[in-house]
Amino acid sequence: MRLLRTVLPLVMLSALLIGCSGKRAGKIAILPADLMLDKLDDFKRATFTRTFGRDDLWKYIDGAAEKYLGLGFEYVATADYIKDSIETTVEIYSLSSKDGPLTLYRENISPDDRIVSIGDEGFVSEGLLIFRRANILAQLNCYNPEPRDADLIRLARAIDKELDLR
Numbered sequence: 001m002r003l004l005r006t007v008l009p010l011v012m013l014s015a016l017l018i019g020c021s022g023k024r025a026g027k028i029a030i031l032p033a034d035l036m037l038d039k040l041d042d043f044k045r046a047t048f049t050r051t052f053g054r055d056d057l058w059k060y061i062d063g064a065a066e067k068y069l070g071l072g073f074e075y076v077a078t079a080d081y082i083k084d085s086i087e088t089t090v091e092i093y094s095l096s097s098k099d100g101p102l103t104l105y106r107e108n109i110s111p112d113d114r115i116v117s118i119g120d121e122g123f124v125s126e127g128l129l130i131f132r133r134a135n136i137l138a139q140l141n142c143y144n145p146e147p148r149d150a151d152l153i154r155l156a157r158a159i160d161k162e163l164d165l166r
Contacts, residue, residue: 027097027135033077035092041158043081043088043151051077071103072096072135086144086151090159093137101137105130114149118156119163124149129156133163 036049050060053075058065060076072095081088095101098120105121108130113123119138122131127142129152138159140152 033075035159035162036077036079036090037162040081040162041083041154043083043086043155043158045079046082046087047080049077049079051075068093068095068100068104071100073100081155083151083155086142086148088152088155089141089143090155091139091141092159093139095135095137098132098134101132101135104137105132116153116156118153119160122156124152127152129153131156131160133160136163 033049033051036045038045052060054069054073057068057073057076060078061068065073074094074096076091076093078089078091081090093101093104109123110125113125116122116124116129116131118129119131119133119136122129126149127144129140129149131138138156140156142148142152
């Protein structure tokens with residue numbers, strides 16, 4: 001009985017602490033620009049990171065800003081990364097809940113896309129890779145004539161690893 005009185009409060013405290021962590025709550029508290037490191041895997045950042053918030057999102061995605069705002073948009077960061085001759089634009093969106101990225105993900109995936117195991121879920125399709133994790137949506141666009149999906153996947157996994165470390 002004495003053991004039960006000692007152990008039970010510790011178990012309850014542990015459960016409370018685990019339940020209150022940011023990852024468990026379904027929200028990653030990070031500014032997307034913090035993920036735009038100078039180097040991700042073998043890719044080097046080739047441009048300055050640009051960021052947009054609720055007040056100036058229209059400057060980046062004019063015409064679709066209202067849709068993103070309606071889904072709880074908070075911030076987006078974008079930068080170009082290069083490896084050899086492969087140039088990729090990375091966009092990382094932070095939304096107020098996991099519902100926004102889920103909606104955007106579902107609107108972009110098609111039956112022909114290949115599912116990849118990145119974040120909570122992801123897909124790749126001829127120069128485009130989108131994945132979501134909690135309240136974050138990442139979109140990678142490769143504009144090379146022959147985009148290599150394997151390189152997009154490596155870059156996306158490097159971003160996802162950074163999210164996992166936060």
